[in-house]
Amino acid sequence: MDNPLLKPYLLGDLALPNRIVMAPLTRTRAANPGHVPTALMGEYYAQRASAGLIISEGAWVSEAGQGWHGAPGIYDEVQGAAWARVTAAVRERGGRIFAQLWHQGAISHSSFFTDARLPLSASAINPEQQVHLAGGLVRTETPQAMTVADIVQTIADYRHASRIAKDAGFDGVQIQAGFLYLINQFLNVSTNQRTDRYGGSIPNRARLLFDILDAVLEVWPSERVGVKTGPMTNELGLFVANSSTLATAEYVYAKLNEYQLSHVFVMRQMADLSATPLAALAGDAVIVHFRAIYSGTMILNVGINPVHARELAAHDDRILVAFGREYIANPDLVERIRVGAVLNDQRPAGYYGSSPEGYTDYPFLPEEPPTILPKSGEAVLP
Template sequence: MTKHTLFSPIRVGALDLANRIVMAPLTRNRARPEDDAPHALHVEYYSQRATAGLIITEASQISPEGKGYAWTPGIYSPAQIAGWRAVTDAVHAKGGKIVIQLWHVGRVSHTSLQPNGQLPVAPSAIAADTRTFDGTTFLPTSTPRSLGIEEMPRIAADYAQATRNAKAAGFDGVEIHAANGYLIDQFLRDGANLRTDAYGGSIENRARLLTEVIAAVTAAWDAAHVGIRFSPFSNANGVTDTDPMATFGHAVDVVNAAGLAYLHMVEGQTGGSRELAQNYDIDALRARFAGPYIANNGFTRDLALTAVASGRVDLVAFGRPFISNPDLVERLRLDAPLAAADQSTFYGGGAKGYTDYPFLQDAVV
């Protein structure tokens, strides 16, 4: 049997990747305030990191309603498509592969961020136990309104249009964001979804939106260009579920039946502990998916090397290390020291803490 390493090439869906190191989606809040479009700064940022086997962009809202934070990019307007096209062209010029993460935040928003100050939408009118950033300050999210059943086709249609826009913007594929307490995750979880119609109650009903979004997206672009992200054991943005093994076992089965290009999972708490409660089994969920598996959350070099070599995972997504190490792939290959990130520049701002981190050869000099 061939022994793979973190640096071995791999085919993922329709994509041939140079290595198994993935740049995880990282919200950085640097889109143009007037139109939520990427611009020249994004071109430099992503192209600097093009040696990743695959770049997954920061989450990008599929519609104005899908927005939850100030200065996050979208993929629904001509200006946004043009801005992303410049990014994908630059990444491809350096031999990289890049997919966009499609995002609807659901209840994780505030009226000040919504069109005409409207209420955010969600499966049920339950406020998220979290805060958001409106461009000036952090403030509690607004209590949402429950989506009407007649609105559900519109949500799926927005994902499909965003997918077509991603193709027009030159992306190599799309990732459906179904993790971290955002809209699709809210529908899946029985702590956020108290509906009594066809989209609530049973696991099958709670997964109906997921199923419909996957169908809509794969109708717009074949399944070999579509991945998905789950965070089955994370309580990010206040989501809870009484039986995540059953909920996400079914969700993974839906994904597997659709033949998606990859399954991307946050292992443990988002940005926190990798430890799982008793009877929670990430490997059992992973085993239900027949395709490539991307593992994410708190991976060190040694942990990533071991996970790939053992065959437990196919690829590893690194988040924060990519912020301060644009050449992370080379640093991991050489086992070189990693630069520390300045957390004060994670969200918002300009080039500082975004495109000014040195490459290894510059750091040595």
């Protein structure tokens, strides 16, 4: 039987050669004073250009949005010129790449800022998470609650970063509105206790996301804009699922359905949800639940191997599958899936750092016939 993952797909108006996506992955190879993408990053992405679509690692939309040592920005001309070299390298290999637009909000630290100011967030509430500094992990601090002027500036920052991404030759952008970061800090009732139009009700807490989306859509057509969102939770701190988590996500997906977007990016739940309000969304159940709300293209991620991915793609022709760690270790992942080859072992020591080791030195398939994987897999969606 033909593998549906390998079939072409029209993502909005962008023709993809397959339904395999390289997930956004923070790899910290931009550890320089200007947070400028490096030539090494260009080589890394170009190696993986056979993906139907690459979504870049998160890139900060402003200096205020930083919060992870070694991550890149996409808010000034120098960064934009460097990203243009990355996109040119991908395009030279026949690839397509979206930029992920990122603001970390409270998942940051005062030591990132020259004036030692506190990071920004919805409210002055410590999310009780960890931050990646040059010297290792530290605990988050209590952030500054954003003023309305801060919010207006942040929306403008997303618009500006969108223009830089477009000028740099990206094929589109994805708004990071999930996991622990700024937009989700507004969505999450535990970290948003505002009493103005950006807090309180679900529509108010979701307002920042849709104000940002509207700003990005001033630069890009809707079919070139995606959103990463969903009831992604952490097992610790203030991102543990609460009584509003699911209803908030349902509202967001329903409202996103009003836009003709490129995609929404959905992360399966790998944490133990058994004692949480999200117990019914474990594994593939999250896909079933939100497919009933959102009718457009979904890009699925987390805990999906190539066999399971094939089954998911066969079940729903509006699904693409994103691979993260598999793409770290297998620059030729599409070809390995095509022939059923064994995947390279990952080297976690190289996930983060500044060297090519564990980044651009993973082997491609040799010319001789590869070792073939057995034909077995997980259960598919009901």
